[in-house]
Amino acid sequence: MRVFVTGATGFVGSAVTRELLDAGHEVLGLARSDRSAQALKAAGAEVHRGDLTDLDSLQRGAEAADGIAHLAFIHDFTNLGASGEADLRAIEAIGGVLEGTGKPFVVTSGLLTAPGRVGTEEDPADPDSPAKHRHASEVATLALAERGVRSSVLRLPPSVHGEGDYGFVPMFIDFAREKGVSAMVGDGSNRWAAVHRFDAARLFRLALEEAPAGVRLHAIGDEGIPFREIAGTIGRGLDVPVMSVAPEEATDHFGWLGRFAAIDMRASAALTRKLLGWAPEHPALLPDLEAGHYFKKA
Numbered sequence: 001m002r003v004f005v006t007g008a009t010g011f012v013g014s015a016v017t018r019e020l021l022d023a024g025h026e027v028l029g030l031a032r033s034d035r036s037a038q039a040l041k042a043a044g045a046e047v048h049r050g051d052l053t054d055l056d057s058l059q060r061g062a063e064a065a066d067g068i069a070h071l072a073f074i075h076d077f078t079n080l081g082a083s084g085e086a087d088l089r090a091i092e093a094i095g096g097v098l099e100g101t102g103k104p105f106v107v108t109s110g111l112l113t114a115p116g117r118v119g120t121e122e123d124p125a126d127p128d129s130p131a132k133h134r135h136a137s138e139v140a141t142l143a144l145a146e147r148g149v150r151s152s153v154l155r156l157p158p159s160v161h162g163e164g165d166y167g168f169v170p171m172f173i174d175f176a177r178e179k180g181v182s183a184m185v186g187d188g189s190n191r192w193a194a195v196h197r198f199d200a201a202r203l204f205r206l207a208l209e210e211a212p213a214g215v216r217l218h219a220i221g222d223e224g225i226p227f228r229e230i231a232g233t234i235g236r237g238l239d240v241p242v243m244s245v246a247p248e249e250a251t252d253h254f255g256w257l258g259r260f261a262a263i264d265m266r267a268s269a270a271l272t273r274k275l276l277g278w279a280p281e282h283p284a285l286l287p288d289l290e291a292g293h294y295f296k297k298a
Contacts, residue, residue: 002026003208004061006052006090007071007108008045009036011167012160015201016069017045023205028065030058030072052086055093062094067104067208070094077256084133091137100148106207107141109134109155111193111218111265118223119267121155121216130263138216145214152211155218157193158265160200161285163293168260169285173234173294175254181243182235183261185250188228190264195221196282206276217272221280224266233286237295 003020007013008029017027021044031037032051040047048064050057052072062068070091074083091107098105110131113119125138144151159169176182200219207217228242235242250258273279283291 001066001208002028002064004028004030004048004065004068005045005071006030006058006061006069007073009039010071011162011164012108012156012197012200013071014039014043015162015197016071016204017043019198019201019205020208021045025205028061030061052090055089058090058093059097062097065103068094068098068106069204069208070105070107071204073108080133084136087134087137088140091140095140095144095147095149095151098144098149102148102150104150104152104208104211105141105144106152106154106204106211107137109138109141109153111155111157111267112138113265113267115264117266119218119265121218121269121271130259130265142214142216150211150213152207152214153216154204154207155216155267156200157195157220157222157267158260158263159192159194159285160197160219161194161288162197162282165197165294168257169230169289170294171257172230172254172261173238175257176234176238176240179253181241182231182238183243183245183253184228184231185245185247185258185262187244188226188231190227190262191224191266192227192230192263192285193220193222193224193265193267194285195219196280196284196288198282199280202281203272203276203278206278210276215275217276218267218269219272220267220269221282222284223268225285227261229286230289233289237289237292
């Protein structure tokens with residue numbers, strides 16, 4: 001299969017690119033810079049120049065492929081609404097050229113389930129979820145299944161971890177290093193789902209190869225780790241104390257990350273495992289943190 005991959009050089013996307021190539025597929029990777037193009041060539045992938053806002057380029061890439069894995073996203077946390085709108089336009093543009101082809105189209109999403117309980121693949125997108133900026137994209141992707149596209153949504157948890165991670169966990173480590181304490185909100189009983197990026201990458205490949213049209217998939221390794229355990233592991237890794245922060249003080253301590261520090265996002269991948277035979281094989285989040293690479297200064 002020749003797969004057009006957007007976000008092909010990102011933290012998760014580069015793992016998807018490697019997974020697909022190692023499985024014998026061809027990869028046509030979207031590159032918006034010379035650096036990305038060079039990384040794709042070095043990996044053994046073909047280069048397709050463009051970016052998420054260049055809809056004509058996205059359509060040409062989709063037309064030239066047998067399947068599409070959409071991982072690119074504009075991670076502007078100051079305006080996630082605009083990022084979500086750009087994502088929707090990209091999905092609609094790609095979907096427009098796939099209509100009636102039966103090609104697989106796997107679209108990345110967040111955990112669009114209600115906080116405070118274990119979300120499942122059967123849960124429709126919750127417009128009030130912490131990942132609500134991806135709501136319209138998920139709805140549009142699944143609707144393509146009625147238009148002759150083998151579309152599926154692959155939901156990622158708050159932490160997709162592994163060496164080279166630059167997401168939420170490294171940000172919390174930076175806060176702890178800067179402030180001299182590893183903080184949690186309240187008693188830290190809120191829980192986070194997590195997955196290793198290599199396990200997520202394998203699920204993207206399986207979805208391209210086998211997922212039926214119109215399904216939601218969950219890339220979940222850890223169903224729910226109490227945040228106090230994450231904070232404690234960070235504290236030990238940096239040799240700093242762990243401190244509780246009152247909920248009303250979370251933004252004072254963490255800035256815009258405050259609401260993520262307090263979030264309770266648990267999820268199951270039981271249906272995904274049954275459907276595609278997928279199971280995590282790489283370290284869970286806490287053992288990955290304990291391995292030490294997260295605490296090495298760049």
